[in-house]
Amino acid sequence: MxxxxxxxxxxxxxxxxxxxxxxxxxxxxxxxxxxxxxxxxxxxxxxxxxxxxxxxxxxxxxxxxxxxxxxxxxxxxxxxxxxxxxxxxxxxxxxxxxxxxxxxxxxxxxxxxxxxxxxxxxxxxxxxxxxxxxxxxxxxxxxxxxxxxxxxxxxxxxxxxxxxxxxxxxxxxxxxxxxxxxxxxxxxxxxxxxxxxxxxxxxxxxxxxxxxxxxxxxxxxxxxxxEEGSDDSDSDDEPNMKEIMMANKVNKKTKKRQKQLQKAKQLFVKAKKKKSKAPQYNFSALHLIHDPQDFAEKLFKQIEKKNDRFEVKLMTLDVISRLIGLHNLFLLNFYPYIQRFLQPHQREVTKLLQFIAQASHELIPPDVLEPVLETLVNNFITERNSADVMAIGLNTVREICTRCPLAMNEVLLEDLVRYKQYKERSVMMAARSLIGTFRRLMPDLLRKKDRGRPTEANIMIKPSKYGEIQANEFITGAEVLYDQHTESTEEIDSNTEDDDEWVDVSQSEEEISDDESIAKDINETTKSSIDENDDDKNLSSSENISTENICGANSKEREMDEVPQKKNNLTKQLKKAQKLEMKEKHKSERNVELTTEKKTKASLISTERLLTDKDFRKIDIALAKQEVTHAKRSTKRTHDQIETNQDGELVKLSDIENIYKKRKHDKDARQKSVKKGQEQRDKFGFKDRRQNTMCSRTNREKRKGKAFPMLKQKLKGKVKRSFREKQIALKNHLLKQRKMK
The missing domain is CATH 1.25.10 (Leucine-rich Repeat Variant)
Known part of the structure; x- marks a missing residue:
């Protein structure tokens, strides 16, 4: 101590x-x-x-x-x-x-x-x-x-x-x-x-x-x-255990390989746990701001007053556009400010296009966004620009119209839709995607040939007016859960088929009766018109006797032949018009009946039951089928491309920059290049490529055909001699020279 x-x-x-x-x-x-x-x-x-x-x-x-x-x-x-x-x-x-x-x-x-x-x-x-x-x-x-x-x-x-x-x-x-x-x-x-x-x-x-x-x-x-989307896919750190176990069986067992196997197993278990965890969703910070309108206005004033770097301005504009889109704000000076920079040669123009799309929502007056669309069309979607610029412009118009469809008018849409037959594939696909969005949102703006065949989902679409909110009292697609048992569904299907036949028969009978009544009315009108014409003719004949004498009997016969032809043409046209009107009325009435039935079934289920995850899966499947199934014959569409794009709160930059291009080195191109190389190549063995096959060969070429024991001595080459061997060789050389003297 x-x-x-x-x-x-x-x-x-x-x-x-x-x-x-x-x-x-x-x-x-x-x-x-x-x-x-x-x-x-x-x-x-x-x-x-x-x-x-x-x-x-x-x-x-x-x-x-x-x-x-x-x-x-x-x-x-x-x-x-x-x-x-x-x-x-x-x-x-x-x-x-x-x-x-x-x-x-x-x-x-x-x-x-x-x-x-x-x-x-x-x-x-x-x-x-x-x-x-x-x-x-x-x-x-x-x-x-x-x-x-x-x-x-x-x-x-x-x-x-x-x-x-x-x-x-x-x-x-x-x-x-x-x-x-x-x-x-x-x-x-x-x-x-x-x-x-x-x-x-x-x-x-x-x-x-x-x-x-x-x-x-x-x-x-x-x-x-x-950037975070890459984490969802299988990363490079996640090992393939089958390949690792197989390699460990085949290769030599060493301590290093054992450590690598243990590390791979740990990574595999970690990746499995990561996938099994439920994803965590947090509110964005922009949702938690007290007064987003005041915050956005202050940021916009700061941009106008300050002379910051271009990158800082871009970040501020991005925050403002997100605030406008998330909270449905009104900042009407924002759109003409960005409108000045919407030029193809502008630096970071795709980001500016993303901001203008993010800042558009349904409550913005269409008059504010119409000049923005016009500048986009005039500066980007013109044939003097490249195909990529045109495709980016069409993609931006599509993203704006998905959030504010009322900004588009019928004349401008008709001009943009014509690019579906453009020579460049990227522009054509962008125009078709624009058609697809309006088929989902406002099909009435499109021409009849561009609307496509009506599906069960399109029947339910009702274009909303400015400021109108369509609130549902039910979960859309919940009518699928109305009848869960197969027997009841089969009975309902048989009943609906009988109803359809009865409707068709009644339709035909109604059409016949309507046609007969139309024909009677037409005959009466034609008779009255003929009588009036005859009276006019008698008056004209009494006044102008000289003209009748000049025309003669031939003109009277022609007039008598033309009258029944006109009658027949009129009756045919009227019949066609009436038939079309009746069919359209019948279709609209039938669609209304179907929608009302679906709504009643969906409201009953959504009020009386608590839906589980399985029920929601069934509803999602049914809604996907409705987008594919035709409204009339219940047949699935195979040739058209269906867009199931669910618009999020923010606009992705990849949606605007998404240009359809065929890859230069896809699988087909690689196979063609391989086959092309195989054609020029010889099939088997060595081919003599000498111009004159009869000429003699060199020793080097002849050596290839000789047996190895004959060449073994020559392959050794000159071996480096030691100092002692050089002395002996020099001594022998000198002795030999002396003898020769």
Whole structure:
């Protein structure tokens, strides 16, 4: 024990270890170190800019053993806090970091309140030390997360949020940026995902500091869903276990391969768990803004006043367009502002087209969006542009019309629909997609030949007027669940077939009776007209006797022949017109009856039953069938392409940039190139490609046909001789020359 005590004053880590094991036995040594700490602290306060190594070691030592002597170290945390508050900017970087680490250790041991420590750390973000700022940011995020781990600590949260709100008004740019980053990180980790945090970050969009404004705008834009879409598919990290197990059986068993197999199994289990987890859906931050109209107006004024970089302007326009689309706002100056930049040569023009499509909704007056469509048509959808530009313009028109179909008029739509027969495939497909959208939304605007055959889904469509809201009292497609048993459905099908036959028969009888009555009316009208004509003729004959004498008998015969022909033509035309009218009336009446039946069945089910997941699956299948099934004969359509595009809240950039192009190297093209190469190639073996096959061959060519033992000696080549062998060879050469003399 004596040996340890002699070494303890100089060895603080050993003393720290012993105190943690037995605090009471080593209290004297601790008090000795504590007195030493107080004396060094007084010396340090005289020159706070200098680094003090002994104080550094003592501060960390006391922070480690503070929980063992909590009564003796009551004032210790406050002393360090006071030093950091008074000398925070002039302290040495290493000393400041040790003080912060000591406070974090005290906070982890519950010897310090979170509000006091975190408020101090927010003030320390003003220091010119990047490593310290990053360290404090990590600690603040983790500490707030731990505080709210079990349940939301509203007292701590409100105090810190108020402090952060005051920090956003601080003149120090780095402190403001770091505080905004902390709030965004806490929101993304679902710690502070409340309305207050979102609205505090919203104030950062109007900051004079560009970095703060950009960070706040990026927060509201969030991560791009197109980039995250790759996570849904099988990633490269997810292994194929069958291939790995097969390779492990075939290959040589080594330790490295065993480790790889274990790692692959772990990744496979992890991927399986990830797929089995239910997806989490969170509200977007744009939904939680208090006054979105005022927020959008302020952002738009900021764009007009400030002269920011083009990228910052694009981000601001994106946020404004999303706000208008999500909350159905009215910001009528926004559309003429973007309309100026809608040119094919404009930088990032596809993003601007995306913004104009996002900012369109049903409540915008059609007069506001009509000039936008006209500029799109005049600048993009013209034959002087390339096919890609025309296709992008048509795609943008389609996206605008899906959200505000009343902006399109019949004349403009007829012009755009004609591009369905354009020579370029991309333009043709874009025009057809526009036709498909109007078939779903407003088929009456299209011409009859462009509407396609009516389906069961198209019958239910009723084009809404401006400001009209069509609220249903039932779940669409719920009529499928009205009769679940097969026997009842078969009976209903047989009854409906009989009804159809009866309707057809009654229709034919009604048409016959109507035709007879029409014919009678026509005959009566023709007779009266003939009598009137005869009277007129008698009058004219009495007045103009000379003309009758000139015309003679031939003209009278021609007139008598022409009258019955005119009668027959009139009767035929009238009959056709009446038949068409009756058929259309009958169809419309029948469609109305079908829709009313469906509505009654759907309302009964949706009011009387609680629908399960299986029921909703059946409804989805039935709705998909209705889009394919014809309204009259119940036959499925095979040649037309059905668009089941469900329009989301935001417009995807890929929908506008979606240009139909055939890939250069698809499977068919590759097969053709392979076959073309095979035609030029010889089938089997070596072919002699000499111009004159009768000429002799070289030794090198002859060598290929010789047996290997004959060539074995020549393949060795010249072997490098040693110095001794060279001496012997030279001696023999000299002796040979002497003999020859």
């Amino acid at each position: 004596v040996r340890h005590n002699n070494q303890l004053p100089d060895n603080l880590p050993q003393l720290q270890n012993l105190i943690k094991r037995d605090p009471e036995s080593y209290k004297e040594e601790f008090l000795q170190q504590y007195l030493h700490y107080k004396s060094t602290l007084e010396v340090f306060c005289l020159e706070p800019t200098q680094f003090n190594k002994s104080l550094d070691e003592l501060v960390t030592f006391l922070a480690q053993v503070a929980h063992c002597y909590s009564d003796d170290l009551k004032t210790y945390p406050q002393e360090i806090v006071d030093i950091l508050q008074t000398h925070n900017t002039i302290l040495d970087n290493e000393m400041r970091m040790t003080f912060c680490k000591a406070l974090i250790q005290l906070r982890n041991k519950s010897l310090l309140e979170p509000t006091a420590l975190l408020s101090l750390f927010f003030e320390l973000l003003k220091c010119q030390d990047k490593a310290l700022r990053q360290f404090l940011k990590m600690h603040i995020v983790t500490d707030v997360k731990n505080v709210n781990a079990k349940h939301k600590n509203t007292k701590v949260n409100t105090a810190l949020q108020n402090f952060m709100f005051s920090m956003l008004k601080d003149p120090n740019a780095k402190a403001v940026k770091m505080s905004v980053d902390i709030m965004i990180e806490l929101y993304n980790r679902n710690v502070w995902n409340d309305i207050k945090t979102v609205n505090v970050i919203a104030t950062g969009c109007f900051s004079k500091i560009t970095k703060v404004a950009v960070a706040s705008l990026k927060f509201f834009l969030g991560t791009d869903p197109e």
